[in-house]
Amino acid sequence: KAGVTQTPRYLIKTRGQQVTLSCSPISGHRSVSWYQQTPGQGLQFLFEYFSETQRNKGNFPGRFSGRQFSNSRSEMNVSTLELGDSALYLCASRPLSLSYEQYFGPGTRLTVT
Amino acid sequence: EDKVVQSPLSLVVHEGDTVTLNCSYEVTNFRSLLWYKQEKKAPTFLFMLTSSGIEKKSGRLSSILDKKELFSILNITATQTGDSAIYLCAVDRSGGGADGLTFGKGTHLIIQP
Numbered sequence: 772k773a774g775v776t777q778t779p780r781y782l783i784k785t786r787g788q789q790v791t792l793s794c795s796p797i798s799g800h801r802s803v804s805w806y807q808q809t810p811g812q813g814l815q816f817l818f819e820y821f822s823e824t825q826r827n828k829g830n831f832p833g834r835f836s837g838r839q840f841s842n843s844r845s846e847m848n849v850s851t852l853e854l855g856d857s858a859l860y861l862c863a864s865r866p867l868s869l870s871y872e873q874y875f876g877p878g879t880r881l882t883v884t
Numbered sequence: 885e886d887k888v889v890q891s892p893l894s895l896v897v898h899e900g901d902t903v904t905l906n907c908s909y910e911v912t913n914f915r916s917l918l919w920y921k922q923e924k925k926a927p928t929f930l931f932m933l934t935s936s937g938i939e940k941k942s943g944r945l946s947s948i949l950d951k952k953e954l955f956s957i958l959n960i961t962a963t964q965t966g967d968s969a970i971y972l973c974a975v976d977r978s979g980g981g982a983d984g985l986t987f988g989k990g991t992h993l994i995i996q997p
Contacts, residue, residue, distance in 0.1 A: 816984030
């Protein structure tokens, strides 16, 4: 079974621009979560989608948004990029069930200059 | 506020040594504790623990959870250079992913030949 895939793997943007990242979950997984990883803050939860609905959101500004499509693929968008948004953005998927571990994709390395 | 604290933050040992990594947590509605290994990009799943006192084992790695004292340990015996990585501890509060995983900052383990 193919793992979680994320595109692009690397991205360089300038301040003020916006960016869209994509995540394809493991086949059959309906829940997709997004995380931001930085050296200072570690891994932090952004939001989680299930059946095209955002179920919860972490403590991030409204510039961070996302969506999920009917095939469970998900995108996240960051508008008006700031230098502090430079990070590794990780997507994780899990099947619909309680107590299932999340499986992570390779991440997208975003650099904002 | 929910928190997950890992110790030590970094550890350097020689090949063949045994290491113990610690993870303590304070979260509401605890459901499970997970350990991940992160080498380059994607954290890879190691263990999920939901019950106290039941050791999970995979080769040279083992982990146990103490829900009364709110901590978990990850043991690695006969360490090898390939064990060098960041080991992440995370707590799942919802069981269904709605609140996302709360991660510790990780333990950076370096195994010297």
